[in-house]
Amino acid sequence: MPLIIGLTGSIASGKGAVSEILTGFGAIHGDADKIVHALYEPGKPAYYRIIEAFGNDIIQSDEFIDRKKLGAKVFGKPEAMKLLTSSIGNISEAIHDTILSWRNTLPENGIGVLEAVNLIEAGYSQWTDVTWLVGCDEKIALHRLMKRNNFSEEEAMQRIASQKSWQEREPASDLLIMNNESIAILTNKVTEEFNSLYDRYQNNKLEPSRYIEWQKNN
Secondary structure, three states, X not given: OOEEEEEEOOOOOOHHHHHHHHHOOOOEEEEHHHHHHHHOOOOOHXXXXXXXXXXXXXXXXXXXXXXXXXXXXXOOOHHHXXXXXXXXXXXXXXXXXXXXXXXXXXXXXXXXEEEOOOOOOOOHHHHOOEEEEEEOOHHHHHHHXXXXXXXXXXXXXXXXXXXXXXXXXXXXXXXXXXXXXXXXXXXXXXXXXXXXXXXXHHOOOOOOOXXXXXXXXX
C-alpha cells in the first residue's frame, strides 16, 4: 500500500514548504483547504447555505465566495466557525474520500501527503500512516503572516489565536519539525526524516502512530 503522511501545523508554520519538499520526492499532495473550498463553489448547496448565514457581502464579482472576507467573519469566533463548518457540510467525508482514492490508485511505493490545519482535531489522522507536525515560534509566525498576507498585526494575531499551538498538538504527532530557520535548514530536516520514514515503511518497520493512543485518551 502507498504511504500516507498527514501534515499539520498552525497558520504560517511552514506546512506548505514541507509539502513542496515532499512532492519533490514524488508525493501526491492534497490540501484540505482546497478540498473544502471545492465543496462551496458557486451552484453547490453549501454555497447558498454560507451566503444565507454570512451575507451577500462575501460574494465576489466572479460569484465565488471571498474567502478573506469570510475568514474575517469567523476567525477567533468559535460560534461563527461552528456555523461555517455546519454550513459547508460533510467535510470529513470529502477528506476520507481523497485518502481512499490514493489508497486505491497510487502504486505500492507511492506517497500521499494530506495537509490540514485541523488534521488531528478533526480526526483525519486516523486515516494516515503517520502524523507530521510543523511548528515555529509565535513571533516568527506573526511576521510571516503579516508579510505573506498583508495583514495588520491585529489581523494576523486573530488568525494565530484561533488555532491550537504546536505544543498542544505534539502529543498526537509522530514527528515535530521546528521551522524557525532558513528553507535550506528545513529542507535538510525534512529530507533526513523522510528518508528514515520511507525506509521503515518499505521494510515493514513503521511503528503504530502516536495518534492512535492519543485518540483513545481524548
